[in-house]
Amino acid sequence: MEESLKNHEKTIARKHSFGWTPKFEEEFRTNLNDKLFISLAEKTFQNLNWDVVYKNDKTIEAKRKENSFGIEKWTEAISITYNHGKVLVKSNSLGNEMWDNGRNSKRVKLFIHAFKETEKSFDKEALNKLEIEIDRKNNWDDYVIPENLPQPKEAKIPNFVIPIVGGILSSVLLAFIIAEISVNVIYVIGLFEFLAGLALAFSLKYLIQVSNFTEFQKLKYLLIGMIILTYTLNQYFQYEIILREYNYERIGFLSFLKLILEEGLTIKKINTGWIGLVISWILQLVITYYVALLRLISNIASYQLNRIPGEVVDFAFYHFVKDKTENEVRAELSKKGWSEKRNQDEVFEAIGAINDVKELSR
Numbered sequence: 407m408e409e410s411l412k413n414h415e416k417t418i419a420r421k422h423s424f425g426w427t428p429k430f431e432e433e434f435r436t437n438l439n440d441k442l443f444i445s446l447a448e449k450t451f452q453n454l455n456w457d458v459v460y461k462n463d464k465t466i467e468a469k470r471k472e473n474s475f476g477i478e479k480w481t482e483a484i485s486i487t488y489n490h491g492k493v494l495v496k497s498n499s500l501g502n503e504m505w506d507n508g509r510n511s512k513r514v515k516l517f518i519h520a521f522k523e524t525e526k527s528f529d530k531e532a533l534n535k536l537e538i539e540i541d542r543k544n545n546w547d548d549y550v551i552p553e554n555l556p557q558p559k560e561a562k563i564p565n566f567v568i569p570i571v572g573g574i575l576s577s578v579l580l581a582f583i584i585a586e587i588s589v590n591v592i593y594v595i596g597l598f599e600f601l602a603g604l605a606l607a608f609s610l611k612y613l614i615q616v617s618n619f620t621e622f623q624k625l626k627y628l629l630i631g632m633i634i635l636t637y638t639l640n641q642y643f644q645y646e647i648i649l650r651e652y653n654y655e656r657i658g659f660l661s662f663l664k665l666i667l668e669e670g671l672t673i674k675k676i677n678t679g680w681i682g683l684v685i686s687w688i689l690q691l692v693i694t695y696y697v698a699l700l701r702l703i704s705n706i707a708s709y710q711l712n713r714i715p716g717e718v719v720d721f722a723f724y725h726f727v728k729d730k731t732e733n734e735v736r737a738e739l740s741k742k743g744w745s746e747k748r749n750q751d752e753v754f755e756a757i758g759a760i761n762d763v764k765e766l767s768r
Contacts, residue, residue: 407455411520418515420508423499428506431496432514436488438525440464441540442533443488450521456484459767464488469500470513482513546727549720554742556715561748566624568617569610573628576609577635584636585643589651599690603697606632610698611705618713620706620755629702633694637687641666704766707759714756718744722753 407415423430436443440463447466451458456468457480465487469480480500487494495517497510528536542548580602587593606629614620645662657665667680711719721742725735736750744750 408453410523411454411516414519415512415516418512418519421511422508423506423510424504426504427499428503428510429496429498430506430510430514431494432518433492433494434518435491436493436525437491438533439537440488441544442537443493445536445540446524446528447486447521450517450524451484453524454517454520459483460764482510484513484517486517544727546724549724551724552717552721555718555721555744557743558718558746558749561746561752562618563748564619564621565617566619566621569613569619569625569628572609572613572616573606573632574635576606576613577632578639580605581636581639582643584640585647588640589644589647595686595689596693599693600697602633602636602690603694604701606636606694607698607701607705610702611709614705614709620710622703622706625702625706626699629698630695633691633698636694637690700766703762707762707766710752710755710759711763714753718742718753719756719760723757726757 421430438446444461444463444466448458448461451466451468454468454470456470458466458468460467465485467483467485470482470484471478472481483498483500485496485498487496495514497513499506499510584593584598584602587598610625610629610632614625619625641663642659645659649656667683718739722735722739725738730738732754736747739745739750739753744753
């Protein structure tokens with residue numbers, strides 16, 4: 407951040423916010439049109455060293471990060487919305503605090519000040535030049551259509567059976583590992599669910615590559631099944647490990663579950679009973695699901711992008727920008743050697759994956 411902005415930030419009076427996620431917002435007006443405003447807002451974020459994570463014609467969002475004990479983490483999310491000259495600036499805390507100590511108000515007021523300073527640095531002529539540059543960039547006017555494109559690889563038929571079989575085997579293995587750790591070491595609530603979600607998503611990442619299967623809805627349902635199978639088998643493997651290591655009488659798995667429920671969950675010498683245990687099981691499923699789901703979305707998008715050369719994605723996207731229909735884009739791809747429908751579909755999936763990556767960053 408520029409020194410002048412740092413100095414101004416120190417003079418801003420804090421307005422404290424309280425809540426589950428503290429936030430602060432403020433409005434101001436500008437005479438700029440939407441194209442120029444979003445462009446100058448992006449430059450303002452750059453001057454403030456805040457990371458732009460999303461933008462469209464009317465909205466731009468950034469996250470501010472802070473270095474604490476050598477670890478960088480995002481502390482606030484700042485969103486800017488333009489509506490016919492009226493601008494809403496909002497800052498939300500990204501931590502777990504209930505009180506922001508006035509930090510969100512400082513971010514909002516600092517952005518407004520920095521934006522106005524950025525706007526002052528552009529006279530009318532500079533703004534006109536900037537608008538022309540924006541139009542050229544948005545319309546891909548500087549794009550040069552290549553004479554040739556990298557040729558497609560042989561289209562690989564997607565096979566959902568591979569993720570199903572691999573997913574079941576991964577769940578069985580993970581369930582056994584969790585059971586061994588739970589019985590013989592210690593189970594840390596929260597940490598293990600997070601790691602389990604990463605492990606399941608990691609296995610699906612390679613199963614997607616081997617199978618060439620990227621249909622999100624089916625993979626999501628498979629993930630749900632894998633999570634349920636993992637934690638169900640985890641309880642069964644714990645039952646078998648306890649019987650094997652302590653030579654207890656075999657009482658049956660359902661009787662074992664009944665005993666566990668009667669014993670309840672003990673946290674720091676406080677027994678929360680069967681209710682606490684059931685809640686912990688629900689949390690296991692929910693935490694693991696959302697951790698794994700986010701990684702699954704990222705893995706699918708990454709695979710869809712990586713299997714198509716960037717030049718081909720740019721070529722197809724250029725024709726969409728020029729308002730050509732899907733069939734017309736398919737015809738253009740065919741002229742460059744991409745005549746197989748499956749290959750063309752994968753190009754379109756790669757374009758869609760670009761938006762998925764943007765949403766994840768957001």
